[in-house]
Amino acid sequence: MKHTLTTILLVLSFLLTGCGASLRGVGDMGLVIERASGSIKVVETTNKTILGSVKGLGDLSHASAVYSRDGRYAYLFGRDGGLSKIDILTSTLVKRVIQGGNSIGGAISQDGRLVAVSNYSPGGVRVFDATTLELVADIPAVGEDGELSKVVGLVDVPGQKFVFSLFDAGEIWIADMSNVAAPKITKFKEIGEKPYDGLVTPDGRFYIAGLFGEDGLALLDLWNTEKGVKKILTNYGKGEKKLPVYKMPHLEGWAIAGGMAFLPAVGRHEILVVDTNTWEEKGRIPVHSQPVFAMGRPDGRQVWVNFAFPKNDTLQIIDVQTLQVVKTLKPGNGVMHMEFTPRGEHVWVSVRDLDRVEVYNTDSFERLSALTVEKPSGIFFTSRAHKIGL
C-alpha cells in the first residue's frame, strides 16, 4: 500500500509538473520549420528558448503555417499534401491528414473555424473543419479552359472569404464560405498569364497576383469587385534583358509601409517601390542580389530583405524614409526566412546551413542569441493568428 501511495504521489507530481510547464500564455510563442527532417521546433520569444519539438510531419521542404484564433494550434501545410494540426502548448501532433497530392499553402478563415489548403494536384482548394480536420468543402479549380488548374496565392480575407489564383487558367477566384455547405464562388477570368503567387494587403482590401507569363501584376480591389481585375506595373520588366531566376520571390513577403509597397523584383537585383494609393511604381532600390522576401518591420520603418542562392548569406535592411539600404548583415549561407516579434524589437532569422536561428535587435542590429535548429526555414509566430491574410 505504501508503494501504491508513493506511485500515486510520483504520478501526481509528474502530472502537475507537466501541467505547470504547459500553463503559459501562447502570445510569445511560435514555431520554426526544420525542412530536412520533417519536424518543427516550438519556441518562445521572451527568453528566446526552444520549448519543444514535434516530428513526423512529412515533407516540409516548402511549408507554411497558420494559427487557430486562440493561438494554441498551428496548422502546417506540407509539400506532400499533408495538413498537420499541432498543439504548441504541449508540443504534440493532434492530427495529420494527407489532403492532396502537392499542397503549397493554406489559410484560416476570419472566424477561425475553417482551414483551406491550395493544391497543385489535384488542382483546387480543400476546406477543413479547424477542430476535427474533416473535409467540409472541395473546390476543384476548373478554369474557363475546362482543365483542372494548379492553385496558388491562397489567402483569407474579411467576410469569411478565401481568395486564390489559378496558375494554368489565369483566373482569380473568391470563395465566400459563409455557408460551408454551399460555397459561393466569384470568378475573374483572363487576369493575366500564369499567376504564380498572391498576397492581400494587411487590411484585406487589395489582392495582388504576380504573373510569371507576362509583365506586370494583377490587382483586385475586394471593396469594389465590380470593377474587375486591373493590371499594374505593366512596365516592370518590359523590354529589359531578363536575368535567370534562381528562386521565385514570395509575394507574401511584400512589405507595406508608409503608403508604399516594397516588392522583390523577379530576377532583378532590385526592390520595387510602389505607391499604394495609385499602385504605380515610385522607384527602385538596388540591392545585393535577387531578393526573395522583403518584410516590413511591424512599425513600418524598415524593410528586411533576403536573397536567392548562390548569394543567400546576406540580409539587407532598407530605411523606409530614405529608401536607402542602411545595413548589410552576413549571417551565413542559407538565410531562408525572417520573422519579427509582434512589436518589432527583434527579428528571428533562419540560417539553414549553420543549423541556426539567430535573433537580432532591429535597432542596433546586434545579434542577441542563436538557437540550434536543424536546417531551419520558415518561422511563424502566434501573432499571425490575429492578422488578416497571413
Next chain:
Amino acid sequence: MKHTLTTILLVLSFLLTGCGASLRGVGDMGLVIERASGSIKVVETTNKTILGSVKGLGDLSHASAVYSRDGRYAYLFGRDGGLSKIDILTSTLVKRVIQGGNSIGGAISQDGRLVAVSNYSPGGVRVFDATTLELVADIPAVGEDGELSKVVGLVDVPGQKFVFSLFDAGEIWIADMSNVAAPKITKFKEIGEKPYDGLVTPDGRFYIAGLFGEDGLALLDLWNTEKGVKKILTNYGKGEKKLPVYKMPHLEGWAIAGGMAFLPAVGRHEILVVDTNTWEEKGRIPVHSQPVFAMGRPDGRQVWVNFAFPKNDTLQIIDVQTLQVVKTLKPGNGVMHMEFTPRGEHVWVSVRDLDRVEVYNTDSFERLSALTVEKPSGIFFTSRAHKIGL
C-alpha cells in the same frame, strides 16, 4: 489508508481538472471591466463565454488595461492609482500596488519588461518591472513652469520609449527607457494649451495630443523629432459657437483607416476626417450626438462610434469608402466601449445600464450573443499585446 488513497485521488482529480481548465490558448481571451464593483470578468471570444471573475481591484470607474507579451497577464490601471497584475489563465490577482494618487492610464514597453503609469497626483510617470511590479523608475513631470504637471496621453512607441503629455505645462515628453537606471528624456515645450489626451498612430510614428485650451491638436513626428511639434487642424472649432461638452472624447479611439483618421470632435455632433499624409481636414461626418469613441474595424472598412450622455444608447457605423453612416444601432443606455475581435468579424459592446455585453456580427449587424456583466465599461482583448501604442 484507504481513506488516504481516496483523498489523494480526489485531490489529484481536482488538481487535474483545474489544470485542464487553464491549459488553453490566450489568443481569443480578454477582460471586461465592471466599473461599479471594482472587478473584471475574464472572457473568450470563440464561444463567447465568461471564464472567470477577479474582484478587489479598487476604483475602476475610469480604468484601462494592457497585456504582457505572452498575453497571459493583464495590467490594470485604476482611477485610485492602483496597478493590478492579473493572470487571465487562472482568473487570479497576482499582485496589486497603489502606485500613485490618481492614475489615468498606462502602457507596456515594446519588449514587455516595463509597465508605465501616468498620474495626475503626484504628476508624473512611474515605471514598474512587469514581472514583480517593483518601481524601477520615477519621472516627475516638472514642466518649464517649475510645477508638477498632471500627465495624460501616455503611450508606448518603438525603441523602448514612452511618450506622454503634461496637461498643466503644455509639453510633450519622450522617455527612452533603453537604460532603465537612467531614462533619457526629450522635452517639447509650448506645444499648446492643456493637452488632455494623446494617441500614437498604429505604426508608432505620429504622436498627437488633443488640446483643451485652444483650437487644433499637437502633432509630433517621432521619425523626425528634430522638426519639433506642429499644430494641426487649427481651424477646427475656431469661431464656431461651442457646444457644452458632456464627456471628453477619447483620442485612443481614433480610427486610422484608408489613409484617413476619424476623430470624435470635441463637443460637436461630428466625426472629423483627417488626411494622414498631410494631417489636414478632409471632411466632417454628421452623427447622432457628441461622439466618444470612433473605432476602426481591423480591416479599416468601418468606423464604429458611440456617444456621450444623455444620448449614449446608440452606436453608429460609418462606411469608410463612402464616408456615410450606414447603420444605427440602439443597444440601450450606457454604451460605454467597443472592442473588435482581432480579425474584425465581431464587435463586443458594453451596455452599462443593462448589465450586459453584447456581441454583434460586423457584416450583418446581427446581435449574436449577450453576456451578463455588472456595469460593464472597458473591454480589452489580448490581441492588444501585439499592438504598438495600445
